[in-house]
Amino acid sequence: MADETIAEVLEKRGFTRRAFLQLCATVTAALALSPADAAEMTRRLQSAPRPTVIYLSYQECTGCLESLTRSFSPGLASLIFNDISLAFNDTLQAAAGEAAESAKDTAMKKAWGKYLLIVDGSVPLPQNGAYCTVAGRSAISDLKHAAGGAAAVVAVGTCAAFGGLPYASPNPTGAVPVSDIVRDRPVINVSGCPPIAEVITGVIMYYTTFGLPALDRLRRPTNFYGNSIHDRCYRRPFYDRGLFAKTFDDEGARQGWCLFELGCKGPVTHNACPTMKWNGGTSFPIESGHPCLGCSEPGFWDKGGFYRPLSVPTGHWSRAGVIGGAAAAGAVTGLAVAAVARSRQDRAQKNRQSGTDKKNPKP
Amino acid sequence: MGPSDVVIPVYPVAGAPSNGMTVADALIQELAAALVTYLRTQRSHVIDLTCMPLSGEDKERLDAYLGLGETSMDIHALLRTRIEETRYAGVWRVRHYGPDDTVQSERIEVIDVPEIARASTADIGRSAQRLAAVKGEEGVWQTKP
Known part of the structure; x- marks a missing residue:
């Protein structure tokens, strides 16, 4: 189960290899990979185990998740994200309360040390993190625990990446970005308010095949954040x-x-x-x-x-x-x-x- | 006047490239070279147009250059894919469409048959099993003693 590949997930759902190639073509197009890299990604995805993604939300407005789930091709984005990789997300799952918390623990234990942790929202530090708690636990201790079992952390949205709106002056809750707390794991910042849905799924797919992408000085993948808006603007x-x-x-x-x-x-x-x-x-x-x-x-x-x-x-x-x-x-x-x-x-x-x-x- | 009547031009009106060379011309050169390479080495080549900043003029030029050849195919899998041979044998246009019929990926492939059109060995294997199961159920092909 843990070693199931993306191609196998599609096969189980009754799709042929062509569906897999369609998926690869659209993802490599979104990543703007060179033809050689695109071919290499397709080759690697054949054998790469499907990623386990744990998605945690703190001080955020759920706009990032909206961007992802309401994206233009719900079929594709949700396939990559929900069906293939997502093991836990408290907003999308049906379970609530203790059932939800135990689902989270199970998902984490199963892939401890290997999962990709997506964090949405900033984390407040003062008063032992009392300004943001989930299931009676402060965001800061929850994040520290979850990051302990993660292979890498993706900070989705400007709040998680740079503090965003909670961090805006005068920052009443003392919010900080994820990278201020997680210091012993690679952190990839996928900023934007919200980020483009295809960028989020693209980063997950890139990480699955090639590992950490090249990052700029603010830890954003240069595939997507390498150019200024102005440089590429048609105006x-x-x-x-x-x-x-x-x-x-x-x-x-x-x-x-x-x-x-x-x-x-x-x-x-x-x-x-x-x-x-x-x-x-x-x-x-x-x-x-x-x-x-x-x-x-x-x-x-x-x-x-x-x-x-x-x-x-x-x-x-x-x-x-x-x-x-x-x-x-x-x-x-x-x-x-x-x-x-x-x-x-x-x-x-x-x-x-x-x-x-x-x-x-x-x- | 409704909002749809307001036309915002994409490029400056008086901005034609001075040397007359367009992106479409450059792509044609790349394809010509790729065809020669394919003949010699059987190495296929892909140009991904999805994120390429082509103007409407570029697209029209490219369409006019490449035209439409003898073969076209439709694939109905996870997405819908339209494959069209251009008037140059070995140069194919492959477009993947999303559920709302928007183009999600558009590429030009230089190869004998685009890979996605071939049935994969794994799929053929599963077909063999499925067909064998049908045979077994119906007993059509079972030899009688």
Whole structure:
């Protein structure tokens, strides 16, 4: 049972090898693997045992799970996630109370040391973790225990990856990201509010076949978070030519010009939205006419306003400077914007962390 | 004017590439080279178009270049898959569709027959067993003494 492969799971459900190849083709497409790597993934998946996934939720809104289960191809995502790999999830399972808790213990014991632990939500530290408890147990002790038997931990969503909304200033519960607690296991951050469903399943499949993916400095898989939204944005040519929408209903907005001046955080945000898109490849926020909120970056809630433009380093934050600079030297300015914004974020983060270190963080 | 009447252009209007070379042209070159390689070494080649940022113009150009050949196949397994041979023998277009008929994976394969079209040995083995069971039940093929 434990050594059952994904191909065997499909066979048991009456599917042929073709179904397995369809699954591989769609997953490798989502991962944007090279043809050689895609062939290798298919080869390895034939013999790889199906992964055991334990999914735990703490300070979160269940939006990440919604993203996953309401994704455009429920058949595929749920097949990979629910049917093939998921051993425990307290939101999706029918069991409740003690039955649910014992199901969790059983699932963990069965695959102790081997399972992939997915954590959704941040974890509060003060008062011995009293601000978030599940079945009378604090999130922090629950997580420490679960991580002890995990081969790796995937922090799904910006709350688990970077603290997210609970972590936003003034962080009343003293919430921290998963990586602050789990220090002796590999942690993969799959950030986003929520993350793209195919990114979550893609990371599980990648881990099953190749092990840990390459990660960026924020521990996000570079397959999906290697490029900024701005770099891959179809509206980028307008930015380079200095053509900006100034309001949501002006001529520029109608013409589909760049949303930089309406507060787009695309230049400092790394995610796969422009290429993978949402809702079955229908569109992504910028394509729908709304600036990127930067939801896959640390502290996105505290960047001074979703509709306030990123600043360029003119020394003074004049609007004219922003427009002129962007129009004159789009690409170069873009880099500078990213650098400045990043240093501002770093500073904001330091302030916040020093705040949470105090015993009673003041609002 | 309803929302569907508002057309947001994807690319700047006056932005044609200066050298006239499009992504479609580059893909055709890659396919030509892959066909030669396949003839020599039997090594197949796959181009995954799913995440490739092709413009509408690129797609039209590619469709026009490749055309439609003699063979097409439909697979109804976990997903629906449409396989079409292009007008160049050995160059196939393979599209996997989700339950809502959206394209989940689109690729061009250079091979004699796309692998997914072949019945796998494991499946043939199970077929043999199943068919043998049917024979046993109906007693059709049992030789009489």
